[in-house]
Amino acid sequence: MHTSVIVVAILVLTALGYRLGRRRSVALVGGPRGTRNLHSLPSYYGFLTALWCALPALGVLGAWHLLDERVIVGAVLAELPPDMQHLPADQQGLLLNDVRNVVSGSLPAAEARPEVQSAAREWRRLQSLSNAAGASLALCLGLAGGALAWRRIxxxxxxxxxVERVVEIALALCSMIAILTTIGIILSVLYEALNFFRVVPLTDFIFGTTWSPQMAMRADQVGSSGAFGAVPLFTGTLLISLIAMAIAVPIGLFSAICLAEYADRRLRAVIKPLLEVLAGIPTVVYGFFAALTVGPLLRSAGQFAGLEVASESALSAGFVMGIMIIPFVSSLADDMITAVPQSLRDGAYALGATRSETIRRVVLPAALPGIVGGVLLAVSRAIGETMIVVMAAGLAAKLTFNPLEAxxxxxxxxxxxxxGDNEFNSPKTLSAFALGLVLFVATLLLNIIALKIVRKYREQYE
Amino acid sequence: MSEATQARARTSQQKVAAGLKRRYRAELRFRSYGIAAVALGLLFVAFLFFSIISKGYTAFEQTFVRLEVSYAADKIDPDGKRAPADLEGANYEALVRQALRERFPEVTERGDLRKLYGLLSGSAETVVRARVLADPNRIGSRETLWLMADDHVDMLVKGHIDRNVPEDERSIDDRELGWIDRLTAEHRVEVRFNPKFLTGGDSREPEQAGVRGAVMGSLFTLLVTLFLSFPIGVAAAVYLEEFAKRNRLTDIIEVNINNLAAVPSIVFGLLGLAMFIQFFGLPRSAPLVGGLVLTLMTLPTIIITSRAALKAVPPSIREAAFGMGASPVQAVLHHVLPLAMPGMLTGAIIGMARALGESAPLLMIGMVAFIADVPKTLSDPATVLPVQVYLWASSPERAFVERTSGAIMVLLAFLLVMNAAAVFLRSRFERRW
Amino acid sequence: MSTEIAPTDPNVRIRVPRARVAAAADDSQPGSKIETKTVGQVTVADAVMTARRVNVHYGEKHAVKDVSLDIGRNAVIALIGPSGCGKSTFLRCLNRMNDTIDSARVDGSITLDGVDIYEKRQDVVQLRARVGMVFQKPNPFPKSIYENIAYGPRIHGLAANRAELDEVVQTSLAKAGLWEEVKDRLDHPGTGLSGGQQQRLCIARAIAVDPEVILMDEPCSALDPIATARIEDLIDELRQNYAIVIVTHNMQQAARVSQRTAYFHLGELVEVGATNQIFTNPRHRLTEDYITGRFG
Structure with a gap:
């Protein structure tokens, strides 16, 4: 029987359980007039019966499907001729793969070796046996659970x-997904990165200054080992982030000041969303803008000034990234500035300070920690930004601080x-995970520090 | 007041007065910095949109050439049985070429002929085939058709190829230029609306490439994301906001969610590659996997906005429900959740808008392959709009520049609609307590 | 999965030694001696609820200290005292609304018809159906007037069909003196009513589940004098059928509506007695100072 049929059967059973449970609860108190003598509304008795019916059955069915293949593999291996049972692990894997392909039908049975054919037949037999057993066990459990709950009404x-306990547990499980995601990220990135560091020492990776991950196809080619010194990547990332911040911080900060302290409410209501449009534009659009508009523009401007500007330069990528980050900085700074209590401003005004003096001497120093936190968040954003740099920064791993170069x-x-389709276990692909690990750790640290600063700042004025 | 204090007060006032001018100048300066910053920001917005739209609006139009095509019976259906298979497989390219030769009888040399045929897009024959299949009675007759021109011709007509540069530097030589000019003089060349850009799949030929495949890919991906991230996100938010006790575990979950919200999107791509594709063996390039990755990515945002929406429901509503003897689950389900729903939906739409614009993690899981077919299921290989933008942006053909901008305009239009929906929801259902 | 889940919030730890519960049950007999510093008679002959040695902590804060008090059937008892004296906290103990605050901890025993309401077996939901509550600020659900009243009967399964539900809604609104004003617009939102009407709607909502006790936490503090007068009249009428506990800052109001008055000070129950006696002849210095307006 197909699994979906079983699932449907269980669901039907569940629906039945609901009806029966409900009906029994009503009948026990002598019809609908007596329901106020029930502890809960009749539908809760229905739900309870249904849950007792569905949860054990579905749980067992799921677990069965996760585990049955292992048992089958063990049994199939035991049935093989003795000489094939003691193969090395990798050959055994190949053999099993063949069997699996025959079973799934992607390899015609006629083309396989006779041992494989017989193993496949055995596999199929066990598989159908296991399916039947799992299905009947699940259905029996569903029936038993439902009946038990029904009797206990x-x-x-x-x-x-x-019922509510079950709902609460389900909700709690949903909130666990956040933790699972983090664990998943750490596990997957860390695991592959560790595999990489087994080939390339950590120190070479962090302190090496040449990056050329192209592994040669043949062993006798020059530079066949590849070079995985990530320093040029780090400096490139920092350079572009620096340029981006040089654009975003002044513009973002000053526009936040202008909007929070000077603009009247109606103007603010128009301009703020307009600026925030910048935050809603997909990064790939910025990448296109950087590569096709800003890059050539800077190049011709450079030619005019007698400077050699590469068509893919750190400057154009950083500049456009800066534009992207402006609303991020400005809205965070805006929050921080408006969080400064009015009483501080009033104090300064009462002494005869002008508006700008109040802002510079009172508001900004008071809001500084928050703004610093916001800027750190923006930096972590810039470091992790992908599409703009992919499209506009280039691929040359050069160790340079010249913003006009790629x-x-x-x-x-x-x-x-x-x-593209790379071989998954080559150092080249694994190095991507090592880079991912660096990226994850760096942004995580920045975020933790920034969030801590921001929270401390907020608490100060609460 | 003593003589001395009076004198001191007077000198202080003089000092203040003397400094006033300078201070007001500083005030003006400071203020103009602020205005300049805002103006620069707005300028960037305007420039960005101007540059995209001015490059992209032409993608919705295409150059067509008017030709008389004769549906020659001997070429389409020599045995006259009108068998569908015969009609389907007939050599329609020959009909198109014939029509071109009729226009330019003087061209006979092989190389020139190939160039002449190159004036029309490869899609011309499919148009002719469609006409015949729609009405086999056309066989034997003649018809005037508007056939799509090749992308180079299109670029020339739209003015993206400069006639004044030397011949060997342009992609259209002088002969072709002459033919095009003749067709233009005969009013046979026209730039018209190009439905194929919206209804076609991707293609290597710029003039035939359309965004429909990417739009459908985005749609499937977003559907997966929405159906997973919204219920899970709301459930998690409800748990954290309404049920969870403040303890270490919930603190960890909270910090976790805040940090996940700021993890670079590409890291989620790495997760998707290592977990969903390598470990669980799900298919590459599939909207299903894309949706899963984007779910994990948008979940923190949705949880955070949903919690904010729940927080905005005043505690008095919960108290009222508890006071009536509602259980916590009932209070949430009957009262709090319906009131918080508009806020949660707004958050979900904004999260979806962000997911729609996301491309980096999808590159990791192989949604960058060239896929000409429009995906039909969740596991068909597909690409999404922003990745389509990336793919076209890295194509060398000049004609793909306007396609890219056009695709961006489609993408921005979707985003605009979604954000407008969010704003509408917020203004329509926002409650002030 | 167990079906016998303790309804109590696990974070509210309730330490009720068995011996003390038994003692409290004995104490509820009128006339028996209760160990208390309170001046006046804390017990009454026909008590529907009894509180014995109730202590409430909010984290470090000791909000209610060793309070023992009986709530009499078909009578109004007013809890008065300066702000932060613990009277609202004590009120919220009576239907376990403090369960919703994580840091709150309640010790002691409170019984309803002789059964300890903080006992593990007690279901808070059933308790709150029997001990209704009206809050300081009128808080109708943002639903129609009809739905506001019908909500309680619905979740408790008190009406078998629509006709019964209609009847419950009508009688509850009538008892709250609101029927004539709203009978033509039952489908209008409850939040559209005036403040006084909203508060009567909340009272009607509480009545709709047939409680034995109604707790009122400063029900008139957000209302104008005319609306206040109507609510006070209503409280007087409701006394026929319900025991009412009302927290108020308004001493005239306490004097007008209640038969007994309890005076709280810094978490302690200082004095309790017949309302006449408390207002004309307080026995404790603190009570006298408060009544005469020396602080408050």
């Missing part, structure tokens, strides 16, 4: 509390290393 049974960044390398 009494006017005193706290059906609502039971540089590459951590994110660009991750993308280029992983696009």
């Amino acid at each position: 009494s006017p005193e049974l706290r059906a609502r509390n039971g 540089v590459t960044t951590v994110t660009v390398q991750i993308v280029t290393l992983l696009i």
